[in-house]
Amino acid sequence: MTMPTDSRRLPAPDISYNAKLFTEIEKLSLLDDEEKRADGRYVTQPRDVFLQCGVITQAKGSAYFEMNKTKVICSVYGPKDIEMREEFQINKGKLKCELKYAPYSSPKHGDHIPGASDVEKSDILLEAISSGVCLQRYPKSQIDVYVIVLEDDGSVMPAAITAASVALVDAGIEMYDVITASSIRIAGQDTFIIDPTSSEEFSPLNLEKSNDLNQGMVMVALLPSINQVSSVVSSGHLECNVLQEAIRSCRYSAQNLHSIVRKCLVNSLKKILKQRNTAK
Amino acid sequence: MEDIFKHIQPVEYYKSFLKENIRPDTRTLQQIRKTTLNVGPITTADGSALVKIGNTMVMCGVKAELTQPTAEEPKKGIIVPNLDLPALCSSKFKPGPPNTQAQVGTKFLDNLIKIANLVNSEDLCIVPDKLVWVLYCDVTCLNYDGCVIDAAVVALVAALRSVSLPSVTLNEETDTPVTNINEKTPLTINCLPVASSFSFFESEHIITDPTLSEEDITSGCLTVVSDEHENLLLVDRPGGVSITEDQLEICIQRSFKRTKEVHKLYKAVHKPSESNDQT
Amino acid sequence: MIMKDDMHEVVEQPPTSKFQCEMNALKNADGSAFYSQGETSVMVAVYGPGDLKETKQEIDKALVEVDFRPKLGSPTVNEKYLERFVQGVCENAIMLALHPRTAFAIIVQIMQDQGSLLSCAINAVCVALQDAGVSMKHLPVAVTVALRKESESELEDATDVLIINPTIKEESESFSILTFVFDSVNKNLLCMHSQGPLLPKQHERCLKAAKEATEEVLKFFRDSVTQKVAAGLEL
Numbered sequence: 015m016t017m018p019t020d021s022r023r024l025p026a027p028d029i030s031y032n033a034k035l036f037t038e039i040e041k042l043s044l045l046d047d048e049e050k051r052a053d054g055r056y057v058t059q060p061r062d063v064f065l066q067c068g069v070i071t072q073a074k075g076s077a078y079f080e081m082n083k084t085k086v087i088c089s090v091y092g093p094k095d096i097e098m099r100e101e102f103q104i105n106k107g108k109l110k111c112e113l114k115y116a117p118y119s120s121p122k123h124g125d126h127i128p129g130a131s132d133v134e135k136s137d138i139l140l141e142a143i144s145s146g147v148c149l150q151r152y153p154k155s156q157i158d159v160y161v162i163v164l165e166d167d168g169s170v171m172p173a174a175i176t177a178a179s180v181a182l183v184d185a186g187i188e189m190y191d192v193i194t195a196s197s198i199r200i201a202g203q204d205t206f207i208i209d210p211t212s213s214e215e216f217s218p219l220n221l222e223k224s225n226d227l228n229q230g231m232v233m234v235a236l237l238p239s240i241n242q243v244s245s246v247v248s249s250g251h252l253e254c255n256v257l258q259e260a261i262r263s264c265r266y267s268a269q270n271l272h273s274i275v276r277k278c279l280v281n282s283l284k285k286i287l288k289q290r291n292t293a294k
Numbered sequence: 295m296e297d298i299f300k301h302i303q304p305v306e307y308y309k310s311f312l313k314e315n316i317r318p319d320t321r322t323l324q325q326i327r328k329t330t331l332n333v334g335p336i337t338t339a340d341g342s343a344l345v346k347i348g349n350t351m352v353m354c355g356v357k358a359e360l361t362q363p364t365a366e367e368p369k370k371g372i373i374v375p376n377l378d379l380p381a382l383c384s385s386k387f388k389p390g391p392p393n394t395q396a397q398v399g400t401k402f403l404d405n406l407i408k409i410a411n412l413v414n415s416e417d418l419c420i421v422p423d424k425l426v427w428v429l430y431c432d433v434t435c436l437n438y439d440g441c442v443i444d445a446a447v448v449a450l451v452a453a454l455r456s457v458s459l460p461s462v463t464l465n466e467e468t469d470t471p472v473t474n475i476n477e478k479t480p481l482t483i484n485c486l487p488v489a490s491s492f493s494f495f496e497s498e499h500i501i502t503d504p505t506l507s508e509e510d511i512t513s514g515c516l517t518v519v520s521d522e523h524e525n526l527l528l529v530d531r532p533g534g535v536s537i538t539e540d541q542l543e544i545c546i547q548r549s550f551k552r553t554k555e556v557h558k559l560y561k562a563v564h565k566p567s568e569s570n571d572q573t
Numbered sequence: 574m575i576m577k578d579d580m581h582e583v584v585e586q587p588p589t590s591k592f593q594c595e596m597n598a599l600k601n602a603d604g605s606a607f608y609s610q611g612e613t614s615v616m617v618a619v620y621g622p623g624d625l626k627e628t629k630q631e632i633d634k635a636l637v638e639v640d641f642r643p644k645l646g647s648p649t650v651n652e653k654y655l656e657r658f659v660q661g662v663c664e665n666a667i668m669l670a671l672h673p674r675t676a677f678a679i680i681v682q683i684m685q686d687q688g689s690l691l692s693c694a695i696n697a698v699c700v701a702l703q704d705a706g707v708s709m710k711h712l713p714v715a716v717t718v719a720l721r722k723e724s725e726s727e728l729e730d731a732t733d734v735l736i737i738n739p740t741i742k743e744e745s746e747s748f749s750i751l752t753f754v755f756d757s758v759n760k761n762l763l764c765m766h767s768q769g770p771l772l773p774k775q776h777e778r779c780l781k782a783a784k785e786a787t788e789e790v791l792k793f794f795r796d797s798v799t800q801k802v803a804a805g806l807e808l
Contacts, residue, residue, distance in 0.1 A: 021649045022392045024404055026374040030359035030428050033460055036473040070437045071349040072384045072506070083337055087436055089382045112389050114380065117432040118339035118355025126376070160382035160389070162434065164353060165336045394653055401654035409768050514661055514764075526776055529751075529767040533661015536761035539780060546773055 023126060032122050044201055044217055053211065060209040060267055065278045067184040075185025079177035081209065083167035088177040090185040093155035107152030111140040113161040113174055120166050135171060142175045142195065142235035142245035148188040157187060168211040169197045175235050176271060183279055191237035192275050193244060196267035202226035203256045206263050228256045234264035238272035304511050312499060319505065326503040326552060331448060333456050333563045341457035345449040348505065351437035354449035356429055356457050360471055363419070363426040371418020371426040375403040377433045377446055384438035399443055402530065403433065403450060406519060410485040410527050412454060417482060421464045425471055440505040443517055447489040448556060455564060457481040487527050488556040489519045490549040497535040502548060518549035522557055591738065592793045596704040596801050604705020608697035610738055612687035615694050617701040621677035634669035636676040644683050655691055662695055662754055662764050668708040677707070688741035689717035691752045691766065696790060703798060712757040714790045716783040719747035720775060735779065737786045753783040757791055760784060
């Protein structure tokens, strides 16, 4: 242990390793012989989800979104006075996003200080949700969106985007539409794995089987009622027609989330109305 | 109308309730909010617990990793607690490095782990001077509505209790660790402390388990940490209104009562089959 | 040995005394004190009531900002933890309502930590506040008590050894360390911190002992101020 570089926390060892690194590595394969994935899903089958809004009573709006093991929580504060004068805009509001991983959310203990990838993910989140918010309705003000990833088992960005949009609605922020998102792992031009888990996101390609170089990830954020795409993030080597096909699949899968989001929001509204009525 | 009164005259608003010996959230002065404990919600962590006290919600995740021991204590493992009060949990906090309150909370948990001797640090040693376990105990507040430290203590203890460490040996030839995932031993927890916080309104009313709005209108909390044998482990009162010895005594007695109640929770969740319970 | 200097009032104590203090030890501060309790010593500077940024101002009272500085390096979590106690005590003792929209800045520099640091720091701040002439409701008086197991007797109910203002060695041998802060008027508990397993009975005993020990500290405070005033009159 050296001198603590971070005096605001207790000193911790400089380096530590996950004990699982020193076990025999299991051989990973994306699909078994029956075309099923490690968790028993088919290629086109998304995970079961759980969505709830209003979980954080201190916040103006909040949402908790769970896709099997992937868990994110989101809160929204504002609209409020702008904090930094340079960000002041007379004609529209400012949306601020922060996405953080809890230190225990990944196999390796995470650092408390946000790294470059956290900043990048916050930017992707901001980009995806800002086109859904009627920012011109909130001049001179700021809306804060905070997301904490409690557990990362793949498809974190779609979960964060969906949770953030539900939290924004829960906060009563005026929006054009809710935003739902979905991601796909492409392993060869015929294999689109919807809603991948973290092992599926990172599992190596099986080059012995095919020489297909189309390998990568695509994430699409969608405004489902007006059927407009607010954000596309793709990484990896993808041919043009494969990418188009992947985006189409993502859109379809994001569209399917819409009914769940709507149900959650309607239920929460019913609950609020019921409480109001009983209070009277 | 009531809502406006609450916001512009919080003290007067509160007084009008106290006159009737009740609190705005329909509790009596001594009543503690419903506490729920859920062990093991996070599978990426080696031990985890979600605790709710009323609206207050705290998550604790323990990650066990391998590291080299310090030169001063080659036979001892390392426990690093941390309390995070992110901007997510309340409008009081801003994003960025931990504020004073989070730092104080971190130190409080650290003190508690040492005083209560929660985990024998020798138990975490694998090979002296070469390989030990480090337990990162990260407590994240998800909803800040008063008595966060009480919830944090329950979450920390419950999360540590659910930790099972795989057996690790050191390969002498290559000097690298070898892990056997299938052979796991649960961590021994020596003590089950419980924290109870109290606020004092106008130096005469003792408010048990205050909410955030109650913490705001009173000055300073008294936190008593005790264990099942009616031992006081930590008493923490950082200023605020002066209190009499009798008031302190009342708080201590109430904390013992509270400890007994939470112990039922601890016991209930420790059966491997079930993971949910409440008082 | 205490340095004698025309500018400084010096409080001389017989060498056996546990407490020593030098008021107005820093010329530029509004109030200051070099205070030691046994081997532990701290230097405190008080500034205020002074200006405050408009956004931080409170309309009905003054703000107290405490900066607890370790002997070496920048403040860590430990200092923040102790800082909170000093701040809590000051917020209670100082008549903050007299100075709305202002701030008191209190800097506590640890010179040497040889046990009972918290009580030493709080007493030092109390002396420095008196030196600065800040209006206070009462004087906070801090006492640290340690309980040690009787080493020789193996009996279950053997009474433990109670040490007032323990040294760092005595602290490490003790199973429980408690710090109490009382107000000088009603002798009510202002602030307390205890760590270590303790039965309620033992707790009561410590509280009683600490209360008795406050008399000595209070007497020392009184002597210090008397001597300061006397020295002022002579000039």
